[in-house]
Amino acid sequence: MIRLIEPYITFEEVEAELKEIFSSGMLTKGPFVRTFTDHISQYVSAKHAFLTTSATTALSMCLKILNVQPGDEVIVSDFSFPATVNVIEDLGAKPVFADVDLETFNMLPEELESQITSRTKAVLFVDALGNPTGITNIKHICEEYSLPLVDDAAV
Template sequence: MIPAARPLIGDEERAAVDRVMRSGMLAQGPEVAAFEQEFSALVDGRHCIAVNSGTSALHMSMLAVGIGAGDEVIVPSFSFAATANAVQLAGATAVFADIETDYFSLDPAAVEAAITPRTKAIMPVHLYGHPADLVALEEIAKRHGLLLIEDAAQAHAAAVNGKPVGTWSDAASFSFYPTKNMTSGEGGMVTTASDEVARQMRLLRNQGMEKRYANEIFGFNTRMTDIHAAIGRVQLTKLAGWTAKRQANAAFLSESIEGAITPPIAPWATHVFHQYTIRVVDHDRDRFAEELAARGVGSGVYYPTPIHRLPSFGLDLELPGTELAASQVLSLPIYPTLSDAELETIASAVNEVAKAGS
């Protein structure tokens, strides 16, 4: 079986962990500081604040930019639940807008229609590694006096018109979960150009204190450990090569697959292919996945249930693009260690299943 995902941990990462273990400095320390500085090269030198998960990054960024009770934040429903959970956990209300189904990101027209007097921010998700239309969303945010916050959890090194994601907004959040394009074992990073937002983030992640025992605000313990940061630093050195391999793998699959709609790339976008997500249109998607598995190809559905329909929200909304995507998407293996033979197996399996009329 070719698995849907395959975390990449090598000898360099193991050696980095061993180095930290021998140092005796395990909590947030010099490795975290170095990781933050090195990651800033991906985001044009912006402030980078490391935390213990991508979800913490989203939650802390909400609080750091001043989102709270009475505010509304426009988000897509076609995403992982953490996107909207972070808004709710900050005391605000997630307002769901529809997506366009080419790139699975917020539809600017739907965002415009969702704005109310309580709207405080727009939070697009760069789903699967393809950036949202940040040019249009930035213009809407500026025209209405709104904050722009990026959920870049799946989009390390993606860009719009050559400008990296994570540099368009008041704050952006990245994830280092094991199956992301790079990992720290677990962890997250917030990027911002604002000195004040960066300072608030550092207070929030560390019990509200910058100076030990001088707690300035109510804070959390969402610090990243030096063990995780050491892994992240090694992975960061490999990211460019891995991204190029993902893009090459995607190009091969798009040229070879005939039985499904392959993922398009906007002319203004740098797609980093966290997922290679096809749309199964003429067949039952779940049966299609079962037939792929029978041929030795794993796959995943991200995400089968829109957030607004999860029990935690339970909303009855008309979001046709979202519902269509949730019924059609199927993500195929795309990680950089796929062999040529495995790529050929994946493409052949998709074409066979489609031809068989599954």
């Protein structure tokens, strides 16, 4: 077995909390979720944090919040999981693929910039294999063109 990511914690470190959560009978709502979202929003300096059932649901929610409509274009990395493109197509929008760096597998800034048109509604950056290398340059381009940036950091 080849592990892509080594966990930073052990089961013993979270065992008591997991027992408490399972004993409460509230796996998707309740005080544990509120505490977790409060901690996440503080950690990333965000006003709010929301939990979803999957990364696909989170991406879909982001694009809906950005009011992506049929005919809009969303620029996305050409190296990703199929769901990344599915959420774009489910809204009737057109995925526009940007090539990736062959060392990081992340979107190349020059590829992003060459794909931007008047129909571009958003950019969906994929942290390939949990690696966000290059996102700072992508963010600067998005700011320059006033485009919202969605970071798909699912691993």
